[in-house]
Amino acid sequence: MxxxxxxxxxxxxxxxxxxxxxxxxxxxxxxxxxxxxxxxxxxxxxxxxxxxxxxxxxxxxxxxxxxxxxxxxxxxxxxxxxxxxxxxxxxxxxxxxxxxxxxxxxxxxxxxxxxxLKINDKVVEKVKSELSLMLNSSLNEVVGKTDESEINIFFDKYDKGLFKKKLSFIFFLHPSQIMKIDYNIKKLSKKDRAKIFDLETLRN
Incomplete structure (x- = not known):
């Protein structure tokens, strides 16, 4: 209750x-x-x-x-x-x-x-770290490194296309400037591809 x-x-x-x-x-x-x-x-x-x-x-x-x-x-x-x-x-x-x-x-x-969606959040956290590193690196090249330039990134949805399965994320420096980025599941390691829809590994 x-x-x-x-x-x-x-x-x-x-x-x-x-x-x-x-x-x-x-x-x-x-x-x-x-x-x-x-x-x-x-x-x-x-x-x-x-x-x-x-x-x-x-x-x-x-x-x-x-x-x-x-x-x-x-x-x-x-x-x-x-x-x-x-x-x-x-x-x-x-x-x-x-x-x-x-x-x-x-x-x-x-x-x-x-x-x-029965998606393993541990795998998604690894993807977010990878994307965050890439996005922050690109941002630093444009505006330089500042204390206010940390990017927030969150999972948004899963697209199960016929030929392309992808995770979609939103990211922003400020909530008024929300942007999107996709991640092709094929980019995952073989080990993580096997775990991404396996929640049972999280229950041990």
Whole structure:
């Protein structure tokens, strides 16, 4: 089941204090309607009682997918060690659950997309490192190396064409400047090609 908690938070529009209910655990198998809200970043949207404008709280929570035996710990600003070391988590891992900690919302959505497609996230992380190195190198040649020039890259979708299977990624320096790049699966090593659609290796 999904779990909620009550917090006090000032409306960002009119500064009126609000009593808000936010999720600290989401079970998308029992409550599938919550999944689209998570993916769209609208899980905790509520209306201010004073100005009637939307308040969207982004805070840490557990994402639980019983069907795919997946648990994602979205922990942007809190210590995830307590959950990582819990007896409950150990029991879930023994049952074959995959557990990941993510510290950003795009990373959370990325993991959901990958596991929905039964794609091995460890292989994708290697591809992202390769692409990031290439893109940052190209960027440094154009603008020079700066502290603000680190590229963010996230998996977007998988295209299964007749002659070409590819992973598509989005990347950006700033969210207002999103671009896309594709990666042909044929570029993967033989070992990674064998693992990319194998989640069972992640359950050991």
């Amino acid at each position: 999904s779990l909620e908690k009550q917090i006090k938070h000032n409306c960002p529009h009119c500064n009126t204090e609000q009593n808000l209910i936010i999720y600290n655990s989401v079970n998308v198998t029992i409550e599938p309607s919550l999944k689209s809200k998570v993916i769209n970043g609208k899980l905790n949207i509520q209306q201010c009682t004073n100005c009637k404008k939307e308040i969207n709280i982004i805070s840490g929570f557990l994402y639980h997918d019983m069907e795919n035996q997946l648990m994602l710990n979205f922990s942007p600003d809190s210590d995830a060690d307590q959950i990582s070391k819990s007896e409950m988590l150990s029991e879930l891992k023994e049952k074959g659950y995959i557990y990941r900690i993510v510290d950003s919302y795009p990373a959370l959505v990325e993991k959901i997309k990958l596991f929905d």
